[in-house]
Amino acid sequence: MLNINRRHVISTAPALLYASAGAATEAAPGAHRFVPCVPARDGTPLHLLDWGQGRPVVFMHAWALNSAMWEYPMTAATDAGCRAVAFDRRGHGKTPDPGRGYDYATLADDLAAVLEALDLRGVTLVGHSMGCTEIATYLQRHGRGRVSRVVFVSSPGPDAQGGPMLDNFLAPLKHDRPGALTGAVGLFTGPASAPASPMAQWVLSQFLQTSPLATRECLRLAMQVPMRPVLGAVKVPTLLVHGGQDALN
Template sequence: MSLVAEGSEPLASGGWPGEAKGRVQSGSIIRTRDGVDLYYRDWGTGRPVVFLSGWALTSQMWAYQMQPLSEQGLRCIAYDRRGHGRSSDPGRGYDFDTLADDLAAVLDALDLRDVTVVAHSIASCELTRYLSRHGSGRIARLVYLAPVTPFLLKTPDNPDGIDAATFEYVRNHFYLRDFPGWLADNARPFVVPETSEAMVEWLMSQMRGCSMKAVIDCNRAMTSTDFRPELARIRLPTLVIHGDKDASAPLELTGRKTARLIPGARLEVYEGAPHGLFVTHLERLNADLLAFAKS
């Protein structure tokens, strides 16, 4: 099925699949058209599932999905966003157009088709923009996992959003002064009380390694971009999974609205699940992902 309504055209700046958007540079590196090296993991064989990581996190976050699912007939692929993990830190390109083009580079370089894309948190923005810029030729199914779409900013037509000044205050007074300290202070609501300190430290270590340029620019893009029109144009089977205890992206502001905007989307609400449900509710999540990817 096509993302774009009949008679409409893709954005000229993005182009359609089939152009050379990226190529495998060596081993586990894909080079984009603007010279950025993206590190990726590629485990298993079968129908491909591409995992897109949350804000400031890396492809490591998907370890507890990729390992079991790769043993159950799925090819599991994840990559580090530019400025994250083992990918290049170019100091540019943290807008959603460029990040969507990075996803296109990965899909193109590995020639992936019939793909299920699982997008956590900020990656819901990248995935939505990818579909607007590149179409749905390579994509079969979508999973929006604890998304931050459709629109976080408070505006006259989005009165339950958050004031721009609040976002800017957090960036200037916490991220840019003591990002590791802010992570430590806010780690526990990301998980559940039963989550081990070692698991929390593992997650924070990924985030502490993120480029500060990426931390700020990605956050600024995430908190200011309106994806409502783009979500309404999606025409693919879509599963939205969200926890009702998500402090980072409250269900009523994000996941429920996202599911309502995408025609035919199915919303699964995990009771008691936080934003880090990929580690706190991994058995249920993995079962849902396996069933959906093989549907």
Template sequence: MAFFKTPDGVELFYKDWGSGKPVVFIHGWPLNADMWEYQMVPMARKGLRTIAYDRRGFGRSDQPGGVYDYDVLADDLHALIETLDLHDVTLVGFSMGGGEVARYLSRHGSARIARMVLLSAVTPFLVKTPDNPDGVDRNIFDQMVEQLSQDRPHFLAGLGKKLYGAGLLNFSVSSELLQWTGTLALQGSPLATIDCVRLFSETDFRADMRAFDKPTLVIHGTSDTTVPSEASGQRSVAAIPGSRFIEYDGAPHGLFYTEHARVTADLLAFIGA
């Protein structure tokens, strides 16, 4: 397995498949790099270099204590790009990972970046506040923190159903896939899993959105109840001049699986592969 070390000494796991233009995938909460298999495999076979890493605190990466904030996480992404000496990069951030894309650009610029993709991303500001009245009610995230603190395995075991929009009338997601999703989530540290709920929901990226100065694609599902398109995808497009918006009718939050063929095709078309 491959690891790289950040400037503060944290070892992060990554996978690096294929060759050609690099595409760096940033995973969502509380999963890890494995969530991208339905994009990485076909895109690597199409002549792209596909790279994904486990965020600190999750998956096979180190699980340090201390504060988890987007400045640190953006610097981790910067360390990966510098360590592998990547240029002409396409950044793809899913959900929480979209915040890393935004903060990376505002902290480190876009000299090494060719284009960006926000997939079901939490940008520009998720939680409802007096100056963000269209956000998501804070009590939703309070309940998540409470349930994680009381019975983390139980909460994460049920995460996949909401992620993929699975229910009594939707049998398109297998029980094995739901179990796999819960297993990925359980690999994260309890500290990082809980703290990152506050992080992705309460971080204000509105100022960071001005740093999107390269072609940007925003993809969101209209049935995303976790990160509603009205509060995130639609507002991200409005904040990024010239960005392209693709809205998947009826799709839930977990587009990386439920719409994986379409997501992969749209990414390939955007990259020009």
């Protein structure tokens, strides 16, 4: 197994993606569309990034982060002649917290709202961590008509963890959310990343943009709901990317 850390996995995933997907024939790497948000089915405005032109690649972010985590893969995607799209999950980043909808069915429907609003077809869906389960749930609920392939980066195992492990994460979030999230940064940057490094601080800043409710409820969702029931819906070519030092999944 390659002995690589999480940050390396995320930054090199685009190269693996384009090796399997190929580049689009039309490209305008610098063309960023200003589409501030797409309304979810319940009216929640989903903050959106939409860069470049060509074959669409849609990125689904990890727990407690937001679309900003995909800055470097999205840049690589547009450089390779693809259209790169990402949005902030409800309660994350610049998408407001509606106080509801923290279940995989609703989150998958949010993804459907984005694909339909932009009328994206032949999409490569890229998910990180719980974003992978959102993608699989989307395929179960909405089918593969708009999707050509999938990339799962650091996907959860098929079965839920939950139990005492979940309690150990949730309790500190209720009493010292900044401290608890600071302790979680290394799960995303790798154990060798110093807490005061610019990369670690960038990740922490994204954590702290996530609402307290969304942080807790999405953690509960990610750890209590197994991926196994929706895996059968993934019937498109799929690339699995994991790092040898992955401490999260």
